[in-house]
Amino acid sequence: MAIIISHRKDLDGIASAAILKRALPGAKVLLIDYDDIREAFRSLEGTREEIYVADLNIGAAEKKALGSIEKIAKNARILWLDHHNWDPIVRKAAEKHMTLIVNRDKCASEVVFDFFGEGDFVDAKIARFARDQDFYTKKIYDANRISDVIAARHGNMRFLLSLVDMLSMGVFWKDEFDEIRTEYIAKKEKLLLESVGAMTYYENFAITLSSPLVPSGEIARETIEKKKVDVLVILDPRGRISFRRRKGSSIDLSFIARGFGGGGHPYAAGASYGKPISKKTLTSAKEAIAEKVRKRLAARI
Ligand SMILES: [Mn+2]
Numbered sequence: 242m243a244i245i246i247s248h249r250k251d252l253d254g255i256a257s258a259a260i261l262k263r264a265l266p267g268a269k270v271l272l273i274d275y276d277d278i279r280e281a282f283r284s285l286e287g288t289r290e291e292i293y294v295a296d297l298n299i300g301a302a303e304k305k306a307l308g309s310i311e312k313i314a315k316n317a318r319i320l321w322l323d324h325h326n327w328d329p330i331v332r333k334a335a336e337k338h339m340t341l342i343v344n345r346d347k348c349a350s351e352v353v354f355d356f357f358g359e360g361d362f363v364d365a366k367i368a369r370f371a372r373d374q375d376f377y378t379k380k381i382y383d384a385n386r387i388s389d390v391i392a393a394r395h396g397n398m399r400f401l402l403s404l405v406d407m408l409s410m411g412v413f414w415k416d417e418f419d420e421i422r423t424e425y426i427a428k429k430e431k432l433l434l435e436s437v438g439a440m441t442y443y444e445n446f447a448i449t450l451s452s453p454l455v456p457s458g459e460i461a462r463e464t465i466e467k468k469k470v471d472v473l474v475i476l477d478p479r480g481r482i483s484f485r486r487r488k489g490s491s492i493d494l495s496f497i498a499r500g501f502g503g504g505g506h507p508y509a510a511g512a513s514y515g516k517p518i519s520k521k522t523l524t525s526a527k528e529a530i531a532e533k534v535r536k537r538l539a540a541r542i
Contacts (some may be wrong), residue, residue, distance in 0.1 A: 245286065246281060248296035248349070249401055252388050256350040256371035257295035257322070257536045259408035260364050264357040265293070266409075272401050274512060275303060275503070282309035289316050296349030298325035299335055301505035302513060307334055314338035322352045323482055325494040325505055326370035345506070363411040370413070371501040379460055383413050388421070388456070393425035395453055429455055433503065436475070437463050441527055446472040446534055450518060453477050461485040468502050472497070474534060476526060482515040500537040501530075 243265045249272035258270050269290075273281050278297065279288030285292065286309050299306060313319065319339035324347050327335075335341055344352050350371035358364030372382035379385055387404075394400040407415065436451035437460065447470045451460055457475045465473050465487045472492060475483040482501060484494040485510060494510035503512025518526045 243291045243293060244271065244285065245269070246271045246273060246292065246294045246297070248272070248274065249398075250395070251374065252349055252384065252391055253348045253350050253371040253375040253402060254296040255391060255404050256367045256408060257353045258405045259367050260296060260350060260353045260358055261293050261535070262405055262409035263361065263364060268293070269306075270402055270405055272398065272405070273297070275300070275511070278303040279306045279309070282306045282313065285317075286312045287316065288313060289475045292319045294319065294321040294323075294339075295353050296323060298323050298327050298343075298504060299331050300502065300512075301328065301331070301499060302502035304331060307338075310335065310338050312494065320356075322356060324349050324350060324352055326507070326510075327501070328504070348372045350375075358524070366409055366411075366413070372381075386418070386422055387413065389425055392429070392454055392456055393421050425454070429459075433459060433463060436460050439523070440464060441531075442468065442470065443531050443535070446470050446474060446476040446531075446538070448530060448534075450476045450478070450520070450523050453479070457483040457485050472534065474530060476514065476518050476523075476530070478518055480517050482512045482514055482530065484510045484512075492538070496541055497534060497537040500533055 245258050245261045245268045247258035258272065262268060262270060271281060280378050283534065321339050321341045323343050324345055327343055333363045342352060348371050350368045354364050354368035358368060369383055373379060373381040373384045374388050432452045432455045436449050436455060440447050440449040446465060460475055461473050465485065470489050471490050473485045484498055485494050486494055493507040495505045495507055498504050498510035501512030503510060514526060
């Protein structure tokens with residue numbers, strides 16, 4: 242039984258797992274976030290199953306997972322398909338233990354599709370949906386509404402795994418999702434207003450606290466273009482940091498995120514603050530993060 246590991250946060254991760262599941266129907270699926278990478282690979286030490294990883298990269302904060310990966314690679318093959326901006330040194334170390342394919346012009350689902358999906362129209366549709374969301378085109382209504390239910394149920398692992406199964410069977414919506422989505426949209430609008438209200442503006446960037454229920458892209462749309470900031474930093478209560486930038490900006494957000502031990506894409510990146518952020522600790526967190534962002538912005542080429 243193969244093991245599929247993919248990113249749990251958005252449609253690209255879920256869709257990557259679905260395409261892999263179509264190719265490997267008996268596989269076990271693990272949906273994880275960056276904070277889980279070390280533990281996930283530690284728990285797989287000693288396995289003899291083939292491991293397929295998608296839509297995740299090993300950043301500075303996850304480097305310690307390389308020790309477990311080295312151990313796993315003694316008994317098992319690892320195929321890692323991704324589209325993030327890998328640090329060259331980490332990448333070289335990882336490549337000793339796995340087959341690693343990274344294509345930054347595609348979403349992860351498309352990279353997986355290139356490997357497993359040829360000639361399969363369901364796989365092609367899954368990959369197309371993921372691209373529409375991951376590159377913020379958001380023109381496909383059915384893809385938009387799946388992203389809404391992923392956000393609505395982001396903490397519910399059983400639900401996310403059932404979405405992987407659903408997509409892998411070529412099903413793209415269920416009637417019962419309508420209610421989940423309606424409820425979610427109302428809640429999201431309210432939370433979106435709150436996070437816009439919690440925004441602090443600095444020279445050319447802004448920082449706010451938000452709920453994981455609100456996609457970072459939506460807060461960005463409400464603030465970046467309207468208030469003319471170049472970079473938006475979105476914190477969430479668990480201590481995740483998301484970076485978004487103004488359209489057409491050349492600032493490499495993955496460079497800024499690396500200053501926090503994170504990584505990602507030039508246009509969207511993430512890192513961890515290392516501890517939860519509450520309304521009480523928000524002011525000090527904002528100050529500490531602003532200082533670092535300022536330095537990174539000044540240091541970039
Ligand atoms: Mn992705």
